[in-house]
Amino acid sequence: MSEFDVLAISPKDADAPAKFAKSLRETGFAILKDHDMTPAEIDKMYDAWAGWFATDERFDFAVKPGTSDGYFGMKSENAKGSAHKDLKEFFHVYQNKEVPKSVEPVTRDFNEKLIKIGHMLLEWLDQETPQDVKDIMSEPMVNMVKGSDSNLLRILHYPPLPDDVEPGETRAAAHEDINLITLLVTGSEPGLQAQDVNGTWHDVPCQAGYITINSGDMLSQASKGYYPSTPHRVINPPKQENRSRYSMPLFMHPRPDVVLDHQTAGEFLDQRLKEIGLK
Numbered sequence: 674m675s676e677f678d679v680l681a682i683s684p685k686d687a688d689a690p691a692k693f694a695k696s697l698r699e700t701g702f703a704i705l706k707d708h709d710m711t712p713a714e715i716d717k718m719y720d721a722w723a724g725w726f727a728t729d730e731r732f733d734f735a736v737k738p739g740t741s742d743g744y745f746g747m748k749s750e751n752a753k754g755s756a757h758k759d760l761k762e763f764f765h766v767y768q769n770k771e772v773p774k775s776v777e778p779v780t781r782d783f784n785e786k787l788i789k790i791g792h793m794l795l796e797w798l799d800q801e802t803p804q805d806v807k808d809i810m811s812e813p814m815v816n817m818v819k820g821s822d823s824n825l826l827r828i829l830h831y832p833p834l835p836d837d838v839e840p841g842e843t844r845a846a847a848h849e850d851i852n853l854i855t856l857l858v859t860g861s862e863p864g865l866q867a868q869d870v871n872g873t874w875h876d877v878p879c880q881a882g883y884i885t886i887n888s889g890d891m892l893s894q895a896s897k898g899y900y901p902s903t904p905h906r907v908i909n910p911p912k913q914e915n916r917s918r919y920s921m922p923l924f925m926h927p928r929p930d931v932v933l934d935h936q937t938a939g940e941f942l943d944q945r946l947k948e949i950g951l952k
């Protein structure tokens with residue numbers, strides 16, 4: 674399995690916006706380096722949340738019917754069309770929703786900083802997307818998410834695999850994200866893979882300091898397929914590396930009233946949450 678052969682882009686490059694848009698267009702995927710999220714901030718998040726997932730407090734935060742913030746236990750979510758539930762538990766952080774007190778300061782800081790980086794990347798896309806594609810969009814992409822309550826930071830814990838894993842059960846089955854773009858700081862362990870536009874799977878580099886970005890279904894829909902939505906998955910670890918894995922994707926979501934194509938972002942999200950078992 675080869676690594677995804679995608680050049681890491683630095684915001685210091687004069688042509689960073691063009692490189693970023695080209696990478697998303699051609700591979701559905703991009704890597705950002707030299708950003709201002711430090712390894713120390715990322716480690717602090719992983720330490721804080723590893724501690725939290727080890728407590729029973731998570732059950733007090735169990736997601737309530739009809740809402741999507743809080744704690745989701747093992748086997749809550751399946752990829753669209755998948756027969757199996759994923760081997761993961763996770764917590765959904767929204768800017769205006771409750772976060773456990775013990776992890777709140779570090780999480781709020783991290784979330785805000787990553788959202789800012791997301792704004793910068795969407796501005797790059799607004800700048801670099803061809804005019805005829807922009808013409809079919811209802812508003813600039815960065816405006817779709819500015820002030821949006823729907824941006825979602827998902828803190829994931831994939832526990833060590835139990836002995837009785839059934840064939841076909843994986844940490845995260847192949848799926849595309851629902852939202853516009855996803856920002857993913859490097860996971861605590863490898864395992865993430867992405868599919869290129871030719872259908873070949875690649876390991877996503879698990880290198881400290883990288884933020885990987887993939888485009889989601891809403892971006893594909895809003896751009897009428899100009900930016901492809903990227904299939905990705907998290908494979909099970911080999912036996913000798915059967916440890917917990919943590920990751921923290923930030924899903925940039927438009928305001929619910931934003932018109933994507935024939936549907937609003939709110940309608941689209943509702944439909945997709947039902948398909949993946951979260952609603």
Ligand SMILES: O=C(O)CCC(=O)C(=O)O
Nearest residue numbers: 829845860865907920922
């Ligand atoms: O854990 C990861 O690295 C990716 C998670 C993911 O793709 C998701 O939750 O949508």
Ligand SMILES: [Fe+2]
Nearest residue numbers: 848849850905
């Ligand atoms: Fe995903």
